[in-house]
Amino acid sequence: MASVFRPVFLAPNYTFHISVLLPDANVTCIIPDDCILPCSFRPTGTVVIHWYKQQIPVHSYYYNKDQFGLQNKHFSGRTCLFNSHIPHGNASLLLRRVKVQDKGRYKCYTSTRKGNQELFVNLEVKALIHSVVMEMTNETVTCLSQNIYPVPQVTWTTDPPSAQGALENSVIKTTDHKGLFTVMSTLRIVGNLSNITFFCYFTSADKSQVWTASRKNQVDISHEEGHTLSIPCIAPQNVQNFSLTWTHTSLKEPTVILKYDTKTRHTFNLWEGEATLDQDRLLLGDASLLLHKPNVEEHSGTYTCSFSGLQSKHTVQIRVNITVSSISEDEQKVQRSWWSTAASAAFVLFTIIVALPQCVRQRGLEMRTVSHRHNGADFIEGGSSKGVDTTASFIVRQHGAECDRLQLQIETQSEMASSAPNTAEVCTADLPPGTEIEQEEKPEGPPEEGNDGLLSRSEEGDGF
Structure with missing residues (x-):
């Protein structure tokens, strides 16, 4: 008895004679942005498209429309095709609001009357380092960054350089319900932290991003009221396209007293007439704040100066104590002589x-x-x-x-x-x-x- 060829039918009823395998594509997407998984085929009329992630249905298209009946709930409402481009051979998938759980190997399956095709896409995801917060106490320096994926590498340096082995740090890594990491690195220092600039570097796992945070605590300043005072703040390296913020803290909450942006050249000065900056020196990295007539009640406290640039932030903190004006012995003699004469x-x-x-x-x-x-x-x-x-x-x-x-x-x-x-x-x-x-x-x-x-x-x- 002669054998009879029986074609295999899938929904819809297309006969497949050829199967084409192409090499994997690699895609990296940024959390939580939208991402495109590429897939193309040779258009020959109507087509059937199925997207899978390790046998999990992601998205389906046939009978010239999207089919969501079998879609896994993890992808519900987050996938779509470029329908107007399908007749031209584009079966790429748009994945919205990418998550850590989306990473993995995806399969794009296309079928026409002339054959079928499978294409695989390896999706990698990462969450960028958006900021690094640096804090100092009497004994430790800490760098903290949140919502990162995968775990970055943390390194430390100081200016002036510290002795070898003195910069040993401990790193604590935790994850939230989204799978994003919070990384905290603590450096324990013995000795005086004043006038030492500390640098911590967060380097992403793929080495594509390095975020730098630096901080310096200046020696406390005592200054007599009524006399002009310059509070120093100098960037440790050349900075461009940065924003500057001066904050004053006394008994109340921190107050932003001055802001400047090099892109817009816009200045906000809450202490107009009391505090100024030298604009020419500022562009060279010298943001020292000039107090014209400081007084005890309003101007004593902690001053914080922050440079914020592209993937970097430098902070300088200094305590200022404005004292009551004192009179020298000669001035006292002059005053006594004046009062006696009067x-x-x-x-x-x-x-x-x-x-x-x-x-x-x-x-x-x-x-x-x-x-x-x-x-x-x-x-x-x-x-x-x-x-x-x-x-x-x-x-x-x-x-x-x-x-x-x-x-x-x-x-x-x-x-x-x-x-x-x-x-x-x-x-x-x-x-x-x-x-x-x-x-x-x-x-x-x-x-x-x-x-x-x-x-x-x-x-x-x-x-x-």
């Missing part, structure tokens, strides 16, 4: 305005009284004027001594306060108009005619 001048001014005019008026009054008694009708016939002269002289001398003492005190104070006016000139200038100051006269000869050398009754009563 006090002397005030005393002289007070004396001139209040005490001296009263003295002058009192002296004028006494002199007029003496003159009246000497020339009036109260003299006693046959008496002597000696008693009158003696009494007048005593009264004038008594009040004159007070004025002389006051004048001497004013002159003494005037010498201490060079700005005080001359006492004698003031005394003369303040006399009422028409007032004459009479000096004490001593009788040189016999009494004038008309007095006859007689004493007044008042003088006899006083016993002179």
Whole structure:
């Protein structure tokens, strides 16, 4: 009995005579981006397309439309073909929002009336290193990066260089429910960490990416308020297309006080008028912050300067203590001398305005009284004027001594306060108009005619 050839039918009912095998294609996709798995065939009318991952149905197409009845739920809603390109021989698969679990070997199966074809695609996935956070304590330096795949390599260096073996670090790796890694590397240091720049490098598994983080803790600064202060921040290497951020932390949460972007040349300055940057030096990597008139309450605290560039970040941290302004001994002497001079001048001014005019008026009054008694009708016939002269002289001398003492005190104070006016000139200038100051006269000869050398009754009563 002759054998009969029976064709094999698949849905739809196509007869296959030829099977073509092509070499594997290798594709690497970035998590969580979309990814294309390539596949092409020779178009000859209608076609059947099946995508599998290790026998797991991923996507199917026949009867000129997508078929999702057998699709595995892991790929549900995340796959599609380029339907408009299928008649031209394109059976590539678009896989959306790639995950760690998507990695593996995929098969693209195509079938036409002239034969079928199998093409394999090896899919690798990776999650890029987007940032590295670096922290420092008194004893350790730590670098941390999250959502990475696969595990990167971590290395350390310092500037100035550290002794060999001093940079031994411990690495802790953990995974989340998505299969992404969190990597933390801790470097334990013995000694002072100030003014040492630490570098940690995260290198991806395929060596295509190196992310650098560096940090430096400057020595604390104490600065007197009111005097201009420059807070240093210099990048350890040439940086281009970076953004700069200055942060100030006191008793409250950190506050961004200044930001600058070299691409847009845009500057944000919360402390406008209080803090500035040198734009020319900034482009050379010197981002030192200039405080014009720092004060204790507002400007003391911790300052953090950060350069953020392409796959790199450099941080400088420094504590600033603004102190109350102190006065030197020479300045104190000058102040004491000034206050002493001012006090002397005030005393002289007070004396001139209040005490001296009263003295002058009192002296004028006494002199007029003496003159009246000497020339009036109260003299006693046959008496002597000696008693009158003696009494007048005593009264004038008594009040004159007070004025002389006051004048001497004013002159003494005037010498201490060079700005005080001359006492004698003031005394003369303040006399009422028409007032004459009479000096004490001593009788040189016999009494004038008309007095006859007689004493007044008042003088006899006083016993002179």
